[in-house]
Amino acid sequence: MKRLINQHPSRAAQLALGILPFALLLLAYLWASELRLAANPNDKLLPAFSSIGEAIWSMAFEADKRSSNYLLWVDTLASLQRLGLGVLLSALMGLVIGVANGAVPLFRAGLSPLVMALSLIPPMAILPVLFIVFGLGEVSKVALITIGIAPYLIRDMQQRVLELPEEQFIKAQTLGASSWQLILRVILPQVLPRLLDAVRLSLGSAWLFLIAAEAIAATEGLGYRIFLVRRYLSMDVILPYVLWITLLAFLTDYLLRVLTRRSFPWYYHGGKP
Amino acid sequence: MTGHFRNKLSALLLIPALLFSLNAQAEAKDSFKIAWSIYAGWMPWDYADSSGIMKKWADKYGISVDIVQINDYVESINQYTAGGFDGCVMTNMDALTIPAAGGVDSTALIVGDFSNGNDGVVLKGKDKKLADIKGQKVNLVELSVSHYLLARGLEKVGLSEKDITVVNTSDADMVATFSSSDVTSAVTWNPLLSEITALPDTSKVFDSSEIPGEIIDLMVVNSDTLKDNPKLGKALVGAWYEIMGLMKQGDETALTAMAKASGTDLAGYKAQLDATKMFYAPADAVAFTDSAELPKTMQLVSQFSFDHGLLGSGAKDAGTVGMAFSGDNITGDKANVKLRFDSTYMKMAADSSL
Numbered sequence: 001m002k003r004l005i006n007q008h009p010s011r012a013a014q015l016a017l018g019i020l021p022f023a024l025l026l027l028a029y030l031w032a033s034e035l036r037l038a039a040n041p042n043d044k045l046l047p048a049f050s051s052i053g054e055a056i057w058s059m060a061f062e063a064d065k066r067s068s069n070y071l072l073w074v075d076t077l078a079s080l081q082r083l084g085l086g087v088l089l090s091a092l093m094g095l096v097i098g099v100a101n102g103a104v105p106l107f108r109a110g111l112s113p114l115v116m117a118l119s120l121i122p123p124m125a126i127l128p129v130l131f132i133v134f135g136l137g138e139v140s141k142v143a144l145i146t147i148g149i150a151p152y153l154i155r156d157m158q159q160r161v162l163e164l165p166e167e168q169f170i171k172a173q174t175l176g177a178s179s180w181q182l183i184l185r186v187i188l189p190q191v192l193p194r195l196l197d198a199v200r201l202s203l204g205s206a207w208l209f210l211i212a213a214e215a216i217a218a219t220e221g222l223g224y225r226i227f228l229v230r231r232y233l234s235m236d237v238i239l240p241y242v243l244w245i246t247l248l249a250f251l252t253d254y255l256l257r258v259l260t261r262r263s264f265p266w267y268y269h270g271g272k273p
Numbered sequence: 274m275t276g277h278f279r280n281k282l283s284a285l286l287l288i289p290a291l292l293f294s295l296n297a298q299a300e301a302k303d304s305f306k307i308a309w310s311i312y313a314g315w316m317p318w319d320y321a322d323s324s325g326i327m328k329k330w331a332d333k334y335g336i337s338v339d340i341v342q343i344n345d346y347v348e349s350i351n352q353y354t355a356g357g358f359d360g361c362v363m364t365n366m367d368a369l370t371i372p373a374a375g376g377v378d379s380t381a382l383i384v385g386d387f388s389n390g391n392d393g394v395v396l397k398g399k400d401k402k403l404a405d406i407k408g409q410k411v412n413l414v415e416l417s418v419s420h421y422l423l424a425r426g427l428e429k430v431g432l433s434e435k436d437i438t439v440v441n442t443s444d445a446d447m448v449a450t451f452s453s454s455d456v457t458s459a460v461t462w463n464p465l466l467s468e469i470t471a472l473p474d475t476s477k478v479f480d481s482s483e484i485p486g487e488i489i490d491l492m493v494v495n496s497d498t499l500k501d502n503p504k505l506g507k508a509l510v511g512a513w514y515e516i517m518g519l520m521k522q523g524d525e526t527a528l529t530a531m532a533k534a535s536g537t538d539l540a541g542y543k544a545q546l547d548a549t550k551m552f553y554a555p556a557d558a559v560a561f562t563d564s565a566e567l568p569k570t571m572q573l574v575s576q577f578s579f580d581h582g583l584l585g586s587g588a589k590d591a592g593t594v595g596m597a598f599s600g601d602n603i604t605g606d607k608a609n610v611k612l613r614f615d616s617t618y619m620k621m622a623a624d625s626s627l
Contacts, residue, residue: 040376042375042376042377042585042609042611043375043376044375044585045354051587055586058586066434066582127446128446128449131446132452134453136440136442136456215443216442217443218441219438219441227441227443231370231417232374233351233355233375236586
């Protein structure tokens with residue numbers, strides 16, 4: 001029927017409609033930037049694309065005057081290392097503690113309330129404590145990410161294990177499976193892809209904690225740079241850095257999705273998870 | 274596109290345009306917004322607001338002045354630079370590197386004080402000297418006056434920034450982080466400085482009293498706004514020196530109010546004022562502003578700023594941003610004068626002609 005809700009755009013129209021809001025945003029920026037620059041050629045708030053381009057060039061391909069480093073790459077490497085370490089650690093904790101909590105009632109009775117309580121503490125609220133315990137170096141940054149996302153991953157894993165149908169466990173036990181075999185052969189294959197999904201969902205928070213940690217004390221990193229140049233309103237550096245972070249976040253999410261699909265094809269039966 | 278629709282569309286698009294260009298045209302107006310943040314030398318602005326002294330002076334000139342406290346110092350300067358405020362308190366270095374380098378022509382209307390021990394370098398351990406800082410990690414707010422102070426200190430003991438590692442640390446977390454074991458030295462300002470030096474086993478190895486007159490606290494206003502609205506300048510300067518008079522007499526009511534607003538008590542605030550060279554008398558501020566020392570200091574500051582990339586990526590040398598001093602003395606690019614030290618209004622206060 002020719003109602004609005006029944007009309008689907010063609011592939012080309014879909015693409016065009018998808019691009020439209022971006023194009024409008026870009027135009028609005030260009031226009032506002034031109035207006036401000038006409039009034040004040042040195043305006044830093046909405047820099048022209050040419051000065052953004054220059055800033056990207058000098059951050060990425062010119063050695064810094066003071067440290068003779070290529071800042072963008074140094075920052076990216078430092079941030080990705082912290083992020084990767086924190087996320088990996090959290091995923092491991094999620095897997096080990098989450099599965100143990102889900103599969104073994106004795107574990108669950110002891111650990112689940114603690115994890116629950118820990119997950120309710122806002123990590124930013126205990127930052128000053130983190131500094132004193134872990135110092136100001138790399139450890140505290142990785143710790144902030146881990147404390148931020150590990151409880152969520154643990155609870156999610158526990159929940160996923162508990163959601164597995166009881167019949168599977170009974171069946172496997174009638175076939176003589178031990179507790180260890182149950183975890184290895186029944187639980188793990190089913191919850192591993194879910195862990196990757198949960199990691200993808202927690203990446204947003206992981207980035208948030210990374211940037212927050214780098215804003216407080218750091219010598220390099222994407223968040224560090226943004227908060228540093230904020231001191232002199234260098235939007236020509238901040239805007240590309242934000243776009244770069246967005247792109248990196250998108251890429252990690254995409255890679256994790258591909259990894260899940262490749263490694264666990266059974267998880268995607270019928271094309272839907 | 275029908276004409277009607279086009280009108281609507283252009284009206285819609287005009288909203289951001291207006292928002293973005295509001296500050297571009299200065300004109301005669303009668304209400305103004307001034308931003309300030311907490312610091313020993315800026316507490317009088319809070320008192321000006323709460324005591325009604327600001328209102329009294331604004332009424333005298335038939336204008337209204339809204340004094341707004343901003344919790345984040347850098348954010349207040351950014352807001353001023355973006356055009357959200359007509360004036361804002363800041364140090365000489367930030368005035369040069371944020372609004373002036375951003376093309377916002379700014380005038381230092383009131384030279385309120387200079388730091389005379391309020392900023393300092395602290396090392397862990399007893400009886401340390403500044404030279405002991407070599408090889409250490411130094412926690413400070415990078416690219417702030419703390420960084421400048423450290424650079425000047427290092428110069429004096431024959432070291433350079435290459436001999437240390439600067440760790441950018443937020444001022445809000447400075448005191449907490451100083452207790453952590455991997456922090457060995459810090460550069461910060463009061464009241465954080467006095468909290469850190471009060472900890473056991475610390476040595477203050479260098480402070481701003483050793484570079485007197487180089488870290489200056491200013492009330493900066495938009496030059497175009499001031500030119501079109503001299504009443505604003507008169508009202509601000511009038512209110513400021515009325516309070517300076519009270520402070521000089523040691524007026525307990527005023528000082529206690531300022532102490533409370535800055536989160537300390539009268540004794541604590543007096544200790545901070547002792548490390549601040551306040552210009553209570555307008556004549557002293559005029560003499561400092563018109564002195565031959567000030568252009569030299571500002572050249573040191575702009576050289577530091579240029580070396581650290583604070584004057585923008587397009588800057589070719591330390592003179593990219595021109596500065597105007599009294600007696601038509603201009604340093605740097607004469608075609609790009611964006612920071613002006615103008616003692617005109619302070620002179621009016623000194624001559625009691627406000």
